[in-house]
């Protein structure tokens with residue numbers, strides 16, 4: 001017995017023990033797997049409820065399966081969870097994928113965190129850090145990018161988080177993927193790996209992998225937060241270790257982690273295993289010895305030698321039997337038999353899909369043709385990547401018409417929907433590709449089919465101004481007034497988007513002008529709101545009702561005034577729209593124009609008889625709104641031309657009061673720069689107070705404090721006195737006519753002034769400079785009132801002529817319609833009605 005013999009004897013005993021141990025582990029794993037895995041998830045007891053879970057998804061790059069993998073997180077059956085996508089690089093395409101899912105599942109709480117945080121060496125932790133900090137739930141699920149979930153996976157994991165358990169992880173496995181690499185991965189994770197995880201779980205050994213881990217957040221925080229693990233590359237191992245060191249347990253859940261990365265190739269798989277082995281060797285150096293030895297063939301060879309040495313058994317036979325039995329057992333764990341049938345294929349469907357996708361994107365006709373004619377290639381109507389069907393993909397990539405023809409020839413369904421519910425015809429229209437849209441139309445596309453937004457091809461073509469498509473659709477006797485989900489017809493869309501030719505085409509085909517959308521707006525309303533003058537004209541010519549009210553009681557005049565479309569406003573006024581109609585808030589068009597400070601429209605409306613005295617539901621006149629919103633130029637214009645600045649609203653504030661006390665900050669800001677306007681306001685207020693025979697006090701002007709202090713209160717008081725004095729002088733002013741005084745012009749109601757205006761001398765008064773120079777404070781007031789009275793007088797005269805001619809036409813024997821009743825009739829009309837009457841008569845004369 002030499003020392004060498006003793007050494008070899010010892011070695012063979014070691015191999016025998018290791019071999020037996022491995023078989024024990026192997027058998028234990030199989031039995032334990034039967035007991036532990038694939039249990040149906042139980043509902044949680046009502047008294048504990050369902051703890052909320054924050055799912056951290058560290059993402060880096062997008063592969064062809066990313067969308068559908070991530071989608072499984074949005075369709076889980078768990079009542080309370082949020083998804084935090086963590087994507088370090090702001091240009092990462094994964095952001096688009098995450099956003100699409102957010103759009104598709106708005107009811108699931110999800111957020112995207114970009115930029116990461118450099119808290120340590122571990123890039124995954126750096127990436128997840130912000131998402132972790134923002135988590136709102138007591139449980140955290142860290143889940144790698146390629147993982148898929150089933151509806152009950154999260155419930156299953158939470159089920160396993162018993163009171164003494166800190167962390168539940170899923171042992172790695174893979175989805176069914178055809179091809180050699182897919183099978184290899186599945187075999188590896190289903191056998192050698194599964195065995196270790198199961199045995200380790202049974203024996204309470206820390207063998208945790210971090211690809212899908214549910215953990216209690218407070219335990220991470222107690223250990224110093226996620227950043228405490230950022231100094232390790234194998235953060236998963238140390239995370240579990242820190243829990244175990246504190247007396248907690250870890251366990252595996254009954255469902256394995258379904259890895260389904262879109263990139264499945266042998267070289268990537270090998271690189272990953274090399275990376276992992278380096279980590280394990282760094283943490284547990286004995287790995288260098290034990291891991292190779294635990295491999296089936298190595299252990300078989302070593303033990304064959306041992307049995308030969310110890311028992312003189314045939315080593316070759318032993319080795320063969322060991323390998324055969326091992327393989328048989330391995331196969332039974334992994335479920336490989338089902339997979340192995342697929343190994344024979346030259347290329348996997350996934351590879352074909354990727355190639356087809358690439359060829360379609362590259363618009364490579366020959367390549368597409370080659371792929372589609374290869375046996376085993378994907379079906380032309382199946383989803384190939386991220387929910388897209390070949391036809392959709394081709395169209396989305398600015399399709400080559402020949403490729404689309406080829407796809408159609410190969411049986412592509414022109415009415416197929418992709419995962420987002422998109423349809424080929426609508427996609428082609430969206431891409432504004434007329435030739436393609438016509439081709440799809442001719443290939444039998446359904447004309448009434450609706451996309452996710454409820455739009456038909458006609459709606460989209462009309463909205464995008466594609467006249468040839470609209471014509472082609474209408475030629476097929478399509479019903480033109482189909483409504484989409486917002487109840488808009490094609491005519492609404494064309495009118496809104498300003499496509500005149502489409503509008504014409506639709507009108508010629510009898511499209512209705514009466515349909516209203518969900519806001520109660522007819523096509524004319526939308527055209528006016530968008531400021532499309534020509535289209536508005538055409539719609540009116542075809543009988544569009546200008547006075548139609550929407551659900552807020554607004555006519556197109558309200559909206560076009562608010563939106564500042566002066567041409568359209570003029571057009572509507574020319575068509576005799578009701579100018580002072582009020583909406584549900586009591587707003588006239590003038591109120592709307594005033595709130596937005598459209599000076600040109602305000603002037604136009606005033607010229608057409610817009611009534612500045614109409615009060616809305618809050619008692620405000622248009623002037624209140626001008627003062628409130630503080631459009632500087634409009635304020636100035638109103639103060640200069642208006643004498644209605646003292647009407648109180650329901651909160652007892654006058655328009656000028658809004659400026660004087662507590663005016664909006666924007667106005668205040670602008671006023672600071674304009675002392676002239678400030679002076680104008682003060683003077684206006686003082687003049688008005690004197691006319692109303694009331695006193696002034698400094699409190700009346702609190703909003704203008706800063707300016708007043710500069711100008712000194714004394715100046716205001718002197719101005720007050722000057723006003724009083726001027727009023728006295730005006731009262732005493734001798735005017736030719738005995739019956740009317742200049743003071744009357746200042747104080748008498750408008751109606752009386754119009755009566756005075758019939759006096760021949762009245763007009764002269766305007767030309768007399770004498771009193772203008774004499775009464776510098778009130779001259780503007782007086783002149784404005786005289787001009788307005790004269791303007792109305794002129795309209796009355798003209799209307800009287802119109803009325804007589806109308807009477808004459810119908811009652812020829814009446815030579816002269818008597819003036820008194822004629823004026824009585826006309827006086828009761830508003831300025832606007834007079835104007836309409838005059839216009840109508842002159843038009844009929846033309």
Ligand SMILES: CCCCCCCC/C=C\CCCCCCCC(=O)N[C@@H](CO[C@@H]1OC[C@@H](O)[C@H](O)[C@H]1O)[C@H](O)/C=C/CCCCCCCCCCCCC
Nearest residue numbers: 021022124196199207209210211234237276279290291294
């Ligand atoms: C007599 C008994 C004979 C049995 C001999 C068994 C010998 C051991 C053989 C194989 C060991 C396999 C170990 C399991 C592999 C774990 C996978 C792994 O390496 N993961 C690392 C990387 O994970 C990724 O890291 C980055 C992260 O972002 C990803 O999310 C992760 O997926 C991981 O970092 C390492 C973890 C350490 C695992 C420690 C393994 C201890 C093994 C002890 C096995 C004991 C079995 C006992 C049976 C009796």
Ligand SMILES: O=c1ccn([C@@H]2O[C@H](COP(=O)(O)OP(=O)(O)O)[C@@H](O)[C@H]2O)c(=O)[nH]1
Nearest residue numbers: 058059060123124127143144145146211272
């Ligand atoms: O710089 C990185 C590298 C990886 N990851 C994420 O970390 C997880 C695991 O990465 P990988 O798949 O590369 O690790 P493996 O499982 O292959 O070890 C994945 O969700 C990656 O998106 C990350 O956020 N930043």
